Amino acid sequence: MSENYILTTENLTMRFGGVVAVDNVNFSLKEGELRCLLGPNGAGKSTFFKCLTGQLTPTSGSVKLRGQDITGWLTHDIVNQGVGIKTQVPNLFNGISVYENIRMAARRKHLKPMAREKAEEMMEKCGVTHLAKREVGLLAHGQRQLVELAMVLAEEPPLVLLDEPAAGMTGDERDRLADLVLETARKAAVIVVEHDMAFIRRIAKFTTVFNRGAIFREAMIDEIMSDRAVQEIYLGKQADVAA
């Protein structure tokens, strides 16, 4: 049934008081698939991610990782089953260096000497080697994104969740990121939440659109782009904001 799926959710729902942030979501992701997750602000994308990682305990419904029900598990237990997340607001160890941050991640999977190598490799890959000794708390937003990405990828999780990874990045950083995402997707399943359409176009294939906590559309990216209803929910939001 769910054998070739790395991730499935069944009627996943997350309420905050009266707000239904995630509404009955039935989502599935194949092993090794790269999926983009779109949707206007407040659509529930980040909340959906947090339900997957155990940062939030869903109000109802279930999350399965390779067929195993992980609903209600603690974050570190879920992570140790092979999930890595780059959160929307970079979550880093601000007081310590870039290298130490990444090494902390690498050390989870590798013995000491290997962890060092792995950390150096990840710094190189993510283009932050020149920042190795800098304190993470003092970096620019885009650089922090890259450091967090290096941390996530250092653990080589089979399921990678990236919440707005391109935000705050320069053009060069964004190009590097796109390459990295594509490379990662060759070995792992990846879900990318992003608002940056140019970036999305570079990486997206099959795409899910969220609106008001629910899945609104699922189709190939070209189809999504030309979908009037999808354009309207984005425009509608913008109109709301403008009003």
Place this chain on the structure above:
Amino acid sequence: MERSIAKDVGFYVMLGIGLVLMFIGPLIWDLFQIMQITQYVVLSVYALSLAYIWGFGGILSFGQAAFFGLGAYTFAVASINMGDTTLPFVLSFILPAAFGAGLGYFMFYGRLSEVYLGVVTMVVTLIFWKLINHTAGPEYSIGDARLGGFNGIPSIPILNVPGDPSAWLDPAQMFQVFMAILIIVYVVLRLIIASDFGRVSVGIRENEERSSLLGYDIRRHKVIVFAIGSGIAGMSGAMWATYQTFIDPNAFSMEMSAKALVWVMAGGIGTLAGPILAVVLLQWLSLKLGTMHILNNYVILGGIMMILVLLLPKGLLPTFQALSLRLWTIGKSKMKERTPKGKAASDV
């Protein structure tokens, strides 16, 4: 803060000072000074227990005295019963550490918020204090040791040479043994902090969410850190008990917990040497002020504390480090300025 030990000059300086004092101290100090400094040493070990869990584990405990007192009473009761003080001293580490692990399990696995953590540690201390105060009657004895309630336990044995209960340490020897313990605690904590375990603790202090998102079990980590701190606090309690040969419920007092907080805050959170300096400085000050009888000691100490927090919010050691670094760089740039001038002079 998390530098590797090999490059940590401050560490070797502290180690050097400690070793020199340990061997030279008894030769140059009189008995009163030795006794006084021994007290600083004991309280430094106690301060280190909180400096570690707060500064390097992010655990703010308002009840460090619970473990200090537990260690003191453990040592008192066990040594009065056993005669030899070696095993009681070991127990004074193990029992509080075990109790800390249990309490920590309840607090961290119960996912208590930081505020409740403060409240729970404080309440536990109060409970100990209340309980032990109510043990004045003769029915409250453990073996040969009467707990004595608010009267405390007198005639606690002085530390002896292991295996020979009649070979008591004299004050100079006790100072040296305690100094050795302080040095060992300092070095061991420094090694723990530099280890992978210690780095994870610091990571948890920096960002709990990211730590668990990397797969680290922060509850287990905190329990271990808390238990280590509890054991060290307990051991310092035993040192206190044998140093005074007397212990009373004040070991469990709020004041005792507050002192640890003050020393760590004044010395600098996230350092080990800072709280030791703060112990020496503030204890010395309160001794001086105490003999002057101008004002209530606590009022003065409270005042000093407030001034420290307002003027040196980062604590003594970090401020001192920043200052000396600045002086050094200023000095260096001055030197650079001088060089071209010298050149010019020789040109003439």
